[in-house]
Every structure is written in structure tokens, then in C-alpha cells.
Amino acid sequence: MLRRFLPFLPLLLAPALAAAPAVAQPAADTLAAVRARGQVICGVTPNTVGFATPDSRGDWRGLDADYCRAVAAAALGDPNKVRFVPTSAQTRFTALQSGEVDLLSRATTWTLAREASLGLEFAGVNYYDGNAFMVHRRLGVDSATKLDGATVCVQPGSTTELNVGDYFRRNNMRLNPVAIENLEELRSTFAAGRCDAYASDTSTLAAFRVGMGDAGRDYVLLPEVFSKEPLGPAVRKGDWRWFDLVRWTHFALLTAEELNITQANVAEAVNSANPDVQRFAGRSGGLGTMLGVSDDWAVRVISAVGNFGEIWERNITPTGMPRGVNRLWNQGGLMYAPPMR
Incomplete structure (x- = not known):
């Protein structure tokens, strides 16, 4: 009886083999x-x-x-x-x-x-870290909740791009994103006033402001940190x-x-x-x-x-960012190393 089914065995097993996950190849050293x-x-x-x-x-x-x-x-x-x-x-x-x-x-x-x-x-x-918004001081905006309808400069392919969309939806606000991949182009676009806000990690925004020298005084980092960015x-x-x-x-x-x-x-x-x-x-x-x-x-x-x-x-x-939660665990922060033993 078994011999009669042997020719069909590959066909019977094909669905199960197709569903099985591929075996990972050993990684390079x-x-x-x-x-x-x-x-x-x-x-x-x-x-x-x-x-x-x-x-x-x-x-x-x-x-x-x-x-x-x-x-x-x-x-x-x-x-x-x-x-x-x-x-x-x-x-x-x-x-x-x-x-x-x-x-x-x-x-x-x-x-x-x-x-x-x-x-x-x-x-x-x-x-x-965490995402935040930076705006032009001349706008007089002191909270991210006042950005309804704002144009926001953001890098595509980043977690920030997703987080900004989520933040605007949670707060029932209209978003006009300006997605620019090149970082220098994105920053110059914001500096030229073609975006109301620039969204990124707080550390990146602080670094940008420091890098602008005296012109950095024209920008305000809004207080809301709206994501977790480890x-x-x-x-x-x-x-x-x-x-x-x-x-x-x-x-x-x-x-x-x-x-x-x-x-x-x-x-x-x-x-x-x-x-x-x-x-x-x-x-x-x-x-x-x-x-x-x-x-x-x-x-x-x-x-x-x-x-x-x-x-x-x-x-x-030098960027002006406090160490905060990035202090060691025994200094009130989150930085913790397992025992080296």
C-alpha cells in the first residue's frame, strides 16, 4: 500500500515544507x-x-x-x-x-x-532620548499642542516621522509634514522658515541649535517630549x-x-x-x-x-543637554551594567 503513495509523497509534504521557516545561515565572523x-x-x-x-x-x-x-x-x-x-x-x-x-x-x-x-x-x-519639536521664536508658540496645521520638517525613514504622525493624531491636530532625507537640507529648510517646526530627538535639536551659534537664539525647544528613543x-x-x-x-x-x-x-x-x-x-x-x-x-x-x-x-x-536619566543607576539614572565577572 505504501509503495502506491511514495510517488506522491513530495506533493503531500510540499505545503508543510513551504510553511516551515527558513533555517538561518550562520552569520559571518x-x-x-x-x-x-x-x-x-x-x-x-x-x-x-x-x-x-x-x-x-x-x-x-x-x-x-x-x-x-x-x-x-x-x-x-x-x-x-x-x-x-x-x-x-x-x-x-x-x-x-x-x-x-x-x-x-x-x-x-x-x-x-x-x-x-x-x-x-x-x-x-x-x-x-525622546522626540520633541523646535520652532522659530517669532511664532510665539510655547507648546506642541499649539501646532495644529503646522508644517513640520522631519527625516523620512526615522522613528520621528512615525511619532510625529501619532502625536498629531492623538491630539486631533492637522499635520503638514515636509519629509527631507538629507539632514543638512532639512536643517537649512527649517532655518529658512519654510517649516514652522523641526522634529527630531531632543539631543539632535539641542545640537542643531548649538551648531547655529548666535542664530540659535532664534529657535525654541518646546517642552513636550512625546516618545521614547533608546x-x-x-x-x-x-x-x-x-x-x-x-x-x-x-x-x-x-x-x-x-x-x-x-x-x-x-x-x-x-x-x-x-x-x-x-x-x-x-x-x-x-x-x-x-x-x-x-x-x-x-x-x-x-x-x-x-x-x-x-x-x-x-x-x-557642550550641547547644553543635562545628563538626567543618562546618569548611572546609583546616581538616580538608568545606566546600568551587569557584573563583569
Whole structure:
């Protein structure tokens, strides 16, 4: 009897096979590729003061740029072995998915859809942010609830674009969006008065105002923060060795601040008898070996860029943004690192 049905077995099984999820292919070994190349390729924002922007010498400065250097210090022992690749809001994910960049450190919001459908994995949060509106002072607007019918400059492909639409719908207001992908064009369009408001993360708006110099006094950041924007570095999903190294580099920056280990005192601090410091320094525990790097990797990170607080003071404080919820957990903030042990 069974022999009679054997020729039809593939046809009978076809629906079940079609419905079964495809087996994920093993991810590339990014750490090995980085070592072979001798360089970390890092996707950053084209020009956002405080996060990533080239200075007068062409050197990239900012919190996200320093995270790229920290990862290079951990992986290669040299924070200068980084190639920065500017990416737009719409091209950043493709750049990471395709392997054009090894790491996306670009003020990017961690969301379910981005992690579940784009093949990405967020390694942590290095800035807790939220969307807000900036308006021209001459408009006399002091609340986002007074923006009914306003034209709003926003980048397409960003979480801000979706959040602005939701905010206007929740408040029964009419929205006239002006979607411009190029960041510099968007900012110049707003500055020229062709938009009533400019919507983005509060940190980005503050950075824009600082970057405008004296003209920044003509803009008002409205008080309503209408979204959650946990920003952080992202890597390709499935490449767990690289993910672990990027994630624990972030945690090392937080742990160093908690242990009062700074760029200036790290060489001296590692001689402490404190067991936590000994593990951090690679004197015990073999934590670097577990990550596939040398055991003094965390010391190299702090020697290169300082701890998280130092990165913040160097890059974010000049924009006028208070540290707020981005303080350490034992200082009333949300920044918390699991034990390094």
C-alpha cells in the first residue's frame, strides 16, 4: 500500500515544507574580518554635534564616534583603527545588513521592528532620548499642542516621522509634514522658515541649535517630549561573538565610571586590590579570553576614550543637554551594567 503513495509523497509534504521557516545561515565572523582588515568600519550620522561630526581637521568627534573608537580599542588594541562611514536615516540599515559597515553607531533608536525584521541586534543603550519639536521664536508658540496645521520638517525613514504622525493624531491636530532625507537640507529648510517646526530627538535639536551659534537664539525647544528613543549601537543578528564584544565594551564604559576608573588614572587604578577592579583590569577572571580578545581589553578601552561620564562631558555637555536619566543607576539614572565577572 505504501509503495502506491511514495510517488506522491513530495506533493503531500510540499505545503508543510513551504510553511516551515527558513533555517538561518550562520552569520559571518565580523571580529575575524575586522582583525584581517586591521580596521573597524563604523556607520555614523553625517553631521550631528555631540554624536558624530568631523572637526576642522576631518577627525570625527562625538559620543557615537567615541563608541566606534572604544570597539576598535577592544578588538584591535588601537582606537585609531576606525573608518567612519556617514549614513543617512534611510541607508543606515542597508549599510549594516550588507556588510558595508561592521557596526552602526548612529543615534539609532532600538525598536521591536528593527530588531525582529531587519536582522539587527542592538548591543545596548548609550543615550536615553525622546522626540520633541523646535520652532522659530517669532511664532510665539510655547507648546506642541499649539501646532495644529503646522508644517513640520522631519527625516523620512526615522522613528520621528512615525511619532510625529501619532502625536498629531492623538491630539486631533492637522499635520503638514515636509519629509527631507538629507539632514543638512532639512536643517537649512527649517532655518529658512519654510517649516514652522523641526522634529527630531531632543539631543539632535539641542545640537542643531548649538551648531547655529548666535542664530540659535532664534529657535525654541518646546517642552513636550512625546516618545521614547533608546539610542544605541547595532550589529548584525547572529554574529554573537561580535555582538558580545560590542555590548560588553558599552558595559565596560559604564563599569569604569562606577569604579571611578578614568582615562587619567586607569594605569594606576588597575593596581587596586579591589576584586572588581582586578577582573576589570584582566588580572583575574579571564574575561577577555571569553570574549575572544586580550584580558586587558577593558583597560585599553578606557585608556583610549575614558569612561562613559568622560565621553558624555566631552561630547554631550557642550550641547547644553543635562545628563538626567543618562546618569548611572546609583546616581538616580538608568545606566546600568551587569557584573563583569
